[in-house]
Amino acid sequence: MTNAEIVDAAPAPAAIPVRDEDGRLTDSFLGAVEAALAAEDRDVLLALVGDLHEADVGAVIETLAEDERPAFVRLLGDAFDYTALTELDEAVRVKLLEELPTADIAAGLGELDSDDAVYILEDLDAEDQAAILGELSYSDRMQIERALDYPEESAGRRMQTDFIAVPPFWTVGQTIDHMREADDLPETFYELYVVDPGFRLIGAVALNKILRTPRGEKISAIMTETRHSVLATEDQEEVARRFERYNLVSSAVVDEADRLVGVLTVDDIVDVIQEEAEEDMRALAGVGDEEISDSVVTTARSRLTWLVVNLGTAILASLVIALFDDTIEAMVALAVLMPIVASLGGNAGMQTMTVAVRAIATQDLDARNMMRVLRREVLVGIVNGVALSILIGVVVYFWFDNPGLGMVIGSAIVVNLLFAGLCGLLIPITLDRLRVDPAIASSVFVTMVTDVVGFFAFLGIAAVWFSLPF
Amino acid sequence: MTNAEIVDAAPAPAAIPVRDEDGRLTDSFLGAVEAALAAEDRDVLLALVGDLHEADVGAVIETLAEDERPAFVRLLGDAFDYTALTELDEAVRVKLLEELPTADIAAGLGELDSDDAVYILEDLDAEDQAAILGELSYSDRMQIERALDYPEESAGRRMQTDFIAVPPFWTVGQTIDHMREADDLPETFYELYVVDPGFRLIGAVALNKILRTPRGEKISAIMTETRHSVLATEDQEEVARRFERYNLVSSAVVDEADRLVGVLTVDDIVDVIQEEAEEDMRALAGVGDEEISDSVVTTARSRLTWLVVNLGTAILASLVIALFDDTIEAMVALAVLMPIVASLGGNAGMQTMTVAVRAIATQDLDARNMMRVLRREVLVGIVNGVALSILIGVVVYFWFDNPGLGMVIGSAIVVNLLFAGLCGLLIPITLDRLRVDPAIASSVFVTMVTDVVGFFAFLGIAAVWFSLPF
Incomplete structure (x- = not known):
């Protein structure tokens, strides 16, 4: 109705x-x-x-x-x-x-x-x-x-199976008359399809072309040969990427034998495009395809996995700190300041990684421009590392009245931001090569590296600088 | 060409x-x-x-x-x-x-x-x-x-200004003949528009309807009255949301006087929809609309702002730790373990917040279901907090051979996960009420809270439990 x-x-x-x-x-x-x-x-x-x-x-x-x-x-x-x-x-x-x-x-x-x-x-x-x-x-x-x-x-799940298919030798007039009589058509459509006697897809004609062509013209003369038809078994994300790349409004769906079996329109695909972009964001934060209406049990269970993984990496970082417990005992200010180094590294790593994950998803980042981007990330890491280390160095100098401590935290931050840039880029790229979704696992690895490197660099440099025990 | x-x-x-x-x-x-x-x-x-x-x-x-x-x-x-x-x-x-x-x-x-x-x-x-x-x-x-x-x-920037507009009293036949003769039409279009003598928009007719209707029928009989026309000055994100919500493929654009000035099609809007979903992800990670091809200077500058804000909140967390420097000096194991509490809280907070930020953006979260969601977040925080505190409690018990320390870190984690759930939800909601984009500022505030609460709860409980100085 x-x-x-x-x-x-x-x-x-x-x-x-x-x-x-x-x-x-x-x-x-x-x-x-x-x-x-x-x-x-x-x-x-x-x-x-x-x-x-x-x-x-x-x-x-x-x-x-x-x-x-x-x-x-x-x-x-x-x-x-x-x-x-x-x-x-x-x-x-x-x-x-x-x-x-x-x-x-x-x-x-x-x-x-x-x-x-x-x-x-x-x-x-x-x-x-x-x-x-x-x-x-x-x-x-x-x-x-x-x-x-x-x-x-898959495309087969999302497609509409009512559509108009005509043979190439029909005229525009015949086609229009056929459409006026056909029933069981979808509520709206934007193209019709041209098939051979075996129902194999040959091409498509946009409706506006039908309307702008004299009735006597043959369909074969105005159709566009199919270039981007979709396989029914294809994953919807692949299909969404193609819709997006080629600005498609609808696309024929064919089976393995190239026979026309359905039609996908962009309104079915818009949700997929949005979900795909959202999926990366959720994956980075360690939430699955959770919805605001899910129950407590579903939500708690799906989030717990990620938190347990996070617990593991946090314990690893603690093991690094434990190496230096004598150093900390000798200078408690180190315990006070060490989260700053880890936190800045983690944030810088997330920045690089977020850009890298999206660029991989949209295929803007691959082997060809990797070296160029890597160079940029290293330079950005150094520039921002130096800027931040000056800031924090001054703060620490006045807070603890200890210029040496300012130098130590400053250099640790430069080291950590450099690593953050490198890992933020290389970890998603490596995961992608290994055919693991880079969005899912990247942020665990990146924060693990920036925590471990951050604590190790800061406490290690401090131990050497002040000749403290460790 | x-x-x-x-x-x-x-x-x-x-x-x-x-x-x-x-x-x-x-x-x-x-x-x-x-x-x-x-x-x-x-x-x-x-x-x-x-x-x-x-x-x-x-x-x-x-x-x-x-x-x-x-x-x-x-x-x-x-x-x-x-x-x-x-x-x-x-x-x-x-x-x-x-x-x-x-x-x-x-x-x-x-x-x-x-x-x-x-x-x-x-x-x-x-x-x-x-x-x-x-x-x-x-x-x-x-x-x-x-x-x-x-x-x-704005919509006016994105719209196509070539389109077909006809008066309501034309017949389908007249309209088809007009289209066959018109030039300067866009390459593809999906609807034509119906206007009054003052060029004010009355309605739209999908092309497939034109093709399925006998030539003698009046346009006014088959047109759909306009319900979702777009104002040329409207922001493209608003427009994208409407396209998405109502599965639109194209929409008329009108000026302040309701006169038809252009047409937007979904292929122009798909990019906006994707960007909007991506924007939240970038905002949460503190990167702007950065592209993989941007220069070092552009990139470094846009990321530094966020890192400086992060430096500020990290210093705040350090101030909390500094309150307890005597406690840490008395028991260095606390310095070793304290990042675990903060890290788990931060992650749990990011999980809740990511879901909340997207739910606000898609208008799935508002005053009406807030209490229901808040209840869920509190329960999820308690469930996962208890699960994690048992895990870490056992680990710490064996690691430091100290059951009391296991109890302390366990209770601190329950407290922090509870706060993480509350803040992860309430901070984005509050920012949205204040008309600040919740995605931009939420993660600073949330990690600030989980760091401060995490360190304070852990070190504070420890000081009381072990009767340590602080």
Whole structure:
């Protein structure tokens, strides 16, 4: 059911603003929705949300309390557009689907484009999936099951399987007439595809080209040969990178035999592009694909792994300090100052590494420009190291009234910032060569190096400089 | 000049693969390009790159040495598609443009869609801009100057000013005929717009709808009323969020008087969406919009600010340690172990904060679900704190043969992880309320708190437990 139909069936929506100027849902709007829900007043609820975009409906559902969500869907009944479920966090969606009758879900999914139905079904366990699929029409079921056979996060999972394919010898006129008659088309599309008798992909024609060409012209004369078609088994991140690189709005998806099996559009891919950039950030901080709606247990468990690894590297750094316990006993000021050296090194290392990890992800950093970048990082490390060591040297000189201590901490910082730059660059590059995702493991290694080098350089230089025991 | 024309004019490209299976440019291809450049053989170069997508041409230019880049553009001459410049890092683009003759640049820009021309010109200084604009045709110049009048990073800068607008009373047939005759259309478009006699935007029609509707039907019957049109002065991040939320592929851009002035398409916005997600990551690590091709001075300067702030917070943590110098002198093991407490707290804080910063950016975290999330963070902090404190407690017990020390570090870690969870959530939320970008300043504050609390809790508990002096 489209939004337009819903509007026709319902009274005009009340004039409550849905979002404020920052784009947040307004309290007055949400209050009205909750009141309608509490009163079980379907007409009012329909007037409020019937006309909303699915993204807004999704946002409304997420703000509702857990037990209000199924009530919301049930009260809207037929008028609820299941596309809104694609806008929910996974944890919220799975929980909500558990509360809804299988028959309702099947009826709702039957109305959707196949890619949206797959997106909603794929997180459910096999049993629930089978129950829902069992209630779908044969053709819908076949389409969805075929998509679910593709690996998770592959192009085959994300693609739309309704599309227009024409032979190259058709004219523009024939093609337009065919489109006017075809049904079961996706709600929007931007290209049509040209296939040979074996349904192998030959090319594509943008709709605006069809519209600008006289009816008599042959399709073969205006089509673009396919250059960047996507394999159905390909990982969605690879596909996203290609969409981004070539500014694609849609792309044909083919199987191993080069037969056209589906179409990907950029709106399915925008989320992947964003997730990919976010993934690096989360990986660096040691959080997985956690969502704000995840439970305590899920969250604690996924974060603990990282913290345990961190505990290991922290103990390693402590072992380095333990080498110098006599030095510290002889001069406690060293214990006071040593975290400064480690902290600055860790931060400088994170800076280099963040840039390196993103540059590797976007393929802006590889063997060819590595030496150039390495040279830059070494120089930046030295420049900033010297700047900071002058600053801290002066502070320490006045604080402890000890010029020697200022010199010691200054030189330790230069050494550590140099190492920070080197490791921040070389560790992600090495991990990438070893086919490990550089974002995941880099920050452990980098802070391990900057902690160990920082403590060792500072305490070691101090021991030598002041001829302290160690 | 389109790629198709180039292909007609040049010999068939040699069969060297351009990219390997990972999507990286191959060495053999780049070697061939460099050889052609060195030999100044235009035909070979054209055969190699004439048929490439602008994104690939851009990638080739970036891998070339600095002095080869202008030579590359000059050798290709008329056949060089300036769109490729939009694919370059800013530093590379500006440098390259400095080396090219103004007349060549003007001729190249004249061929481009207006948004691409603006994108290339906007980073140049006013003088160079004026020189190039002076060589453009009057209509091109007017278009570009009008776009440059909009603020940086606004929708007006990114929009395409060629588009199709029709009155609502036209029929589908009239519209199709108009499109067949119009020239100066953008290379691709996905919608056309419906305007009133004052050129005020009324609605939009997707091209696929035009194609599926009989010629006699009125445009007003099939158009969608505009719901999400973009203001030309709006910031591109706001616009990107709207594209993402509503899965838009293109959107009309209007001026203050609601008059249609341009069109934004998703391929212009995809980069913004990615940059926005990346920006948070860079902000957390204290690097600005640095690119891998930036110079040593630019890089060092932009990173130093953050390191100086970090130096300040590190000194604050040292002051806390200094409170306990007598305690440390009495038991040096405390100096050995104290970085573990601070490091675990810092990491746990970064985990919570990363999730919170992204959730705020995507508007998944606000006043309504804050209490729920806060409860979760407190519980996760306690659960993981207890798990880690048992682990480290046992390690310390065996290492120092001191059960009391194990208890002390264990309790300090529970305290610090609790604070880490609280601060990791509350600091970004507070900054957001104060209208400061939470990504920029959060990690300074969070690590400051976890360092200070970590050192204070550990050394303080130890002093009390072992009745040490402080």
